[in-house]
Amino acid sequence: MSTNDALIHARGLTKRFGGLTAVDGIDFDVSKGEAFGFLGPNGAGKSSTMRMIGCVSPVGGGTLRVLGLDPAADGPAIRGRLGVVPQLDNLDNELTVRENVIIYGRYFGLARRDLRQRADELLEFVQLSERANDPVEPLSGGMKRRLTIARSLVNDPDVLLLDEPTTGLDPQARHVVWDRLFRLKQQGVTLVLTTHYMDEAEQLCDRLVVMDHGKIAEEGSPAGLIQRLSTREVVELRFPGDAPVVESSAFNGRVARVEVLPDRVLLYTDDGDALAPIAHELLGAQSVLVRRSTLEDVFLRLTGRTLVD
Amino acid sequence: MDGALRAYEHWVTSYRRLWRASIVSSVLNPVLYLTALGVGLGKLVNHGPHPLGVSYVAFVAPGVLAATGMQIATNESSFPVMAALRWTRTYYAMLASPLRVRDILIGHQLYFASRVAVAATIYLAALAAFGTLHSGYAIFALPVTVLVGAAFSAPVAAFSAWAPKDAYLSALLRFGIVPMFLFSGTFFPVTRLPPGVREIAYATPLWHGVDLARHLTLGTATWGMSLVHVAYLVAFAGAGLVIAERSYRKRLVL
Numbered sequence: 236m237s238t239n240d241a242l243i244h245a246r247g248l249t250k251r252f253g254g255l256t257a258v259d260g261i262d263f264d265v266s267k268g269e270a271f272g273f274l275g276p277n278g279a280g281k282s283s284t285m286r287m288i289g290c291v292s293p294v295g296g297g298t299l300r301v302l303g304l305d306p307a308a309d310g311p312a313i314r315g316r317l318g319v320v321p322q323l324d325n326l327d328n329e330l331t332v333r334e335n336v337i338i339y340g341r342y343f344g345l346a347r348r349d350l351r352q353r354a355d356e357l358l359e360f361v362q363l364s365e366r367a368n369d370p371v372e373p374l375s376g377g378m379k380r381r382l383t384i385a386r387s388l389v390n391d392p393d394v395l396l397l398d399e400p401t402t403g404l405d406p407q408a409r410h411v412v413w414d415r416l417f418r419l420k421q422q423g424v425t426l427v428l429t430t431h432y433m434d435e436a437e438q439l440c441d442r443l444v445v446m447d448h449g450k451i452a453e454e455g456s457p458a459g460l461i462q463r464l465s466t467r468e469v470v471e472l473r474f475p476g477d478a479p480v481v482e483s484s485a486f487n488g489r490v491a492r493v494e495v496l497p498d499r500v501l502l503y504t505d506d507g508d509a510l511a512p513i514a515h516e517l518l519g520a521q522s523v524l525v526r527r528s529t530l531e532d533v534f535l536r537l538t539g540r541t542l543v544d
Numbered sequence: 545m546d547g548a549l550r551a552y553e554h555w556v557t558s559y560r561r562l563w564r565a566s567i568v569s570s571v572l573n574p575v576l577y578l579t580a581l582g583v584g585l586g587k588l589v590n591h592g593p594h595p596l597g598v599s600y601v602a603f604v605a606p607g608v609l610a611a612t613g614m615q616i617a618t619n620e621s622s623f624p625v626m627a628a629l630r631w632t633r634t635y636y637a638m639l640a641s642p643l644r645v646r647d648i649l650i651g652h653q654l655y656f657a658s659r660v661a662v663a664a665t666i667y668l669a670a671l672a673a674f675g676t677l678h679s680g681y682a683i684f685a686l687p688v689t690v691l692v693g694a695a696f697s698a699p700v701a702a703f704s705a706w707a708p709k710d711a712y713l714s715a716l717l718r719f720g721i722v723p724m725f726l727f728s729g730t731f732f733p734v735t736r737l738p739p740g741v742r743e744i745a746y747a748t749p750l751w752h753g754v755d756l757a758r759h760l761t762l763g764t765a766t767w768g769m770s771l772v773h774v775a776y777l778v779a780f781a782g783a784g785l786v787i788a789e790r791s792y793r794k795r796l797v798l
Contacts, residue, residue, distance in 0.1 A: 291639050292797060315641065319640040
């Protein structure tokens with residue numbers, strides 16, 4: 236991909252805070268219409284990267300171009316074409332739902348007259364029309380997040396940045412948010428999101444980078460990463476106490492790789508159903524589960540750690 | 545400036561939700577003060593020879609006017625600034641738009657100035673009703689009160705953005721603003737203070753505001769002293785803005 240058609244282009248992008256290197260020379264490109272994700276645990280450098288893309292944090296080193304512009308020179312102009320859904324809600328609690336969208340649109344210099352109609356459309360889109368005249372404070376966490384998404388779309392952004400869009404939401408609320416984001420993706424909105432939920436990354440991202448300790452460990456589509464870095468299936472054995480230490484050689488070539496976690500053993504294989512009874516007999520686990528490989532397994536393979544502790 | 549006005553619009557819109565309560569207090573406060581100090585305390589003070597040359601209520605009213613400017617400005621630029629940075633995170637919402645740090649700062653300061661201006665207008669009307677305005681120049685006490693407000697709201701916003709925790713703000717109000725309210729010539733001439741303390745009073749921005757407002761309402765202002773007062777207050781506001789922009793930037797732009 237050439238620099239010219241990438242909406243976001245980073246080479247050797249770096250961010251330091253004192254002695255800590257939060258982002259350590261990463262390269263990536265995001266193209267138009269794509270849903271691009273930064274997957275990694277807390278502290279991996281995802282939010283620092285997002286803040287640099289959002290032009291609210293100066294680039295510490297390397298090159299960054301957003302919409303073809305330099306954040307250092309054109310921060311306000313770039314921000315005018317971005318939508319931002321921050322990790323921490325910053326809604327105006329004393330205003331109504333509709334007023335929140337309107338006043339936010341005013342920051343972008345949009346006319347009040349146009350904003351009234353725009354607010355109604357956006358609230359319709361995030362399914363908050365019935366709450367339009369209610370104050371924000373009593374809304375549920377999921378509704379507040381949807382309102383934040385509506386607000387971030389007020390300027391019809393070229394790129395929507397979402398920092399941990401469903402962290403702190405209950406499963407049902409997460410699915411509603413995902414559904415809306417999926418709809419945006421279908422409409423051709425470019426999404427850039429950070430998440431430490433592998434299911435979120437699998438659901439939403441066309442392409443993602445796995446981040447750990449400020450570096451990009453791998454890059455690809457969710458399915459491609461799983462195919463490349465894991466087996467088709469996983470046999471997961473649970474133990475009441477410490478899991479036994481096992482080597483893949485104990486399974487006569489049926490197991491490609493073994494991960495031993497504090498209470499679990501994961502056996503990576505292409506045929507889980509065939510392996511499960513053998514493994515159960517050999518190790519005497521409390522429970523045995525056969526499942527498909529996920530990004531969690533990819534992450535484990537890359538970093539030796541789980542995503543969510 | 546356009547950006548600052550858009551940030552200002554946010555604060556005015558929010559204010560519309562609670563203006564009733566604040567209008568009541570800005571009408572009620574001066575009336576209570578003037579009644580208690582002028583009519584009550586003044587009865588005692590006005591006995592005997594007139595050391596002030598005017599009735600006590602005429603003396604104290606412009607002092608309370610300037611001090612009110614200080615108080616509203618300080619209240620608005622302390623906890624609300626910390627809240628916009630830490631609790632409601634309103635400044636971060638603004639920064640995700642084309643608004644710049646400077647717009648965010650100036651927009652909020654314009655709002656503080658408006659709050660002071662509204663209260664000062666009501667107050668001046670009350671003073672007129674109490675018959676304490678002795679000169680047409682009294683109208684200039686209005687911009688002077690707004691300037692007093694800026695001389696406080698800018699440095700206090702700088703302090704509140706920098707302050708590591710909210711206890712610092714309570715301390716500022718308790719050990720900075722309250723003593724200034726009492727000893728900067730609001731209720732009695734600072735010449736009554738012992739030497740040493742008197743000089744401290746002269747150095748406070750409030751004293752400059754009180755003295756100027758008083759000379760304007762009593763019709764005794766001179767150009768020289770008035771310009772000194774204005775320059776002193778402008779310097780406080782200007783230095784406050786420069787420092788505030790730095791401390792805002794430190795918090796908002798990591």
